[in-house]
Amino acid sequence: MSRDSMEPDHEHTPEEASDHEADLHEARELESEQFDVDHTADVDGDDVLHDRDGARLSDDTDLAEWDGPTEDDEFHRMSAWLNRRAGRFLQTAEELRQTLAGEASARAAIESLGNRIPVDETQSRDLTAAAFFDVDNTLVHGASIVLFARGLASRKYFSYGDIANFAWQQAKFRVTGKENAEDVAQGKDKALSFIAGRETSELVELGEEIYDEFIADKIWPGTAALAQRHLDAGQQVWLVTATPVELAQTIAKRLGLTGALGTVAESVDGKFTGRLVGDILHGPGKAHAVRSIAVREGLDLKRCTAYSDSHNDVPMLSLVGTAVAINPDTDLKEIARVRGWEAYDFRTARKAAKYGVRSAVVLGVAGGTAAAASRLLRRK
Known part of the structure; x- marks a missing residue:
């Protein structure tokens, strides 16, 4: 050059x-x-x-x-x-923060694999393919962090007014696709002030309890079925989310998935410092985390599949060989149409409305959607 x-x-x-x-x-x-x-x-x-x-x-x-x-x-x-x-x-400061967030997320994910559910040795394994699922409105109906906040409010950690504020910020972000700097700063400061000085094990325990109370019944059966198909094909299945990694890993564990990539809060000697490693994991940070986990696990990204509801995840969707839109927002629905990506909408009373090719062709597997969802959701 x-x-x-x-x-x-x-x-x-x-x-x-x-x-x-x-x-x-x-x-x-x-x-x-x-x-x-x-x-x-x-x-x-x-x-x-x-x-x-x-x-x-x-x-x-x-x-x-x-x-x-x-x-x-x-x-x-x-x-x-x-x-x-x-x-x-x-690199700009924002790019560097997202790079750090992605690396921290991948590192935490790998460290968590010591608790991975034992692999069924009788099942054939596809070692170079994997699936990556966004969480909010893709796997879980609603924002998992808001559901988590509801659980905290019920335990008097937060007020319900705080929840309303969280929900409003989430709604604005989803409508505009842009983060308001003041909203982000306030939300981040509130969350970090809550965990600062607390034991990391406390957040894990709260996540387990709140999952049972507020999140388990919010799992989209259609998305659960898609995840199960990848598992049945012997592939790894990862969650990729801005949600705190402790909560994301709880969701993954309860559903029998491989693991989760989420936002990492800094901890020292088992206690949170009140700072993030990098930043909240989103957009380019998610793509970096997926790329990093692929390198560490020996995955071929061209053989991998990613699922999301939001156009903010286009960097991650564009990274893999197969991108699928789930309950897509308006912008992602248009992007999926232009790029020929498969799309499902589980928000309607109808069965998954498909705008692209058959998922059996994409996944290279077949099977009943209801049966697959049932197998995954039974693990809750």
């Missing part, structure tokens, strides 16, 4: 340049906090060198006695070189 091809397409106005620089500065601060990366090059891009004990070299250091660059020097020198040449392709 030529140097010219990497130049910006247009000259930034002073205001645009200032905003861009502020965003990159925020990204670097976040990267330093998460990865302990030291962005300490001077304004001219000169690299800071250290001796073998980690002390920085000063201007009066006797280079004749210097024993060469440390590994950290080489790392920072390469990082500085890449940063200077990447220019406008540097």
Whole structure:
């Protein structure tokens, strides 16, 4: 690639340049906090060198006695070189947060596999194919975090006024497809203030109880049947959701699925710190989490299937070989039509209204939908 091809397409106005620089500065601060990366090059891009004990070299250091660059020097020198040449392709703070969220979600998912339901050795296994299901309004009727909040309110952790606020924020997001920064900040702060200092085991226990009381009866049988078909084909089945990973893993466990990718809250010594790892898992973060789990599990994404109700999940849907819209919003229904994706609507009294090809062809399996749903839902 030529140097010219990497130049910006247009000259930034002073205001645009200032905003861009502020965003990159925020990204670097976040990267330093998460990865302990030291962005300490001077304004001219000169690299800071250290001796073998980690002390920085000063201007009066006797280079004749210097024993060469440390590994950290080489790392920072390469990082500085890449940063200077990447220019406008540097990750923004939002992109970095979603990358961190995706990586944290995949890492938590892999760690949870120690509790995976034992595989039936008599069943043939398809090791390179998997299915990824969004949760809210795809698998669960409604927003799982709102249902979880209802359970917390019934235990006096939250007020029902808080639930109304959660529901309103969810409704606005689903209608507009865009997050209001103030809404997100308020919702995130409320949730993080609730868990800060609590034992991680407490959230898991609450998730188990609240699933039984508020979520189990909200599972869409049609979506459960699709998940069961993948299981019957010997494939892994993962949930991918913005819901806290502890609740997502509870849902996955109760339904006999492989595991769950969800939002990860930071914890130290078994207690929540009140901070997220990266950010809430959504949009590009979901795609990154799926890609990461595919690498770790040896999956072929071209042989994988993803399901969602929302156009916000198009990055994840576009990542796999087969995308399926479930109870699609208006934008996703149109995208599915244009791209030839299969679509189901379980919100009607009719059987799944199909806008695309037969699911038996997509999955490479056959079987009664009602029977498949029954097998999965019996695990609740």
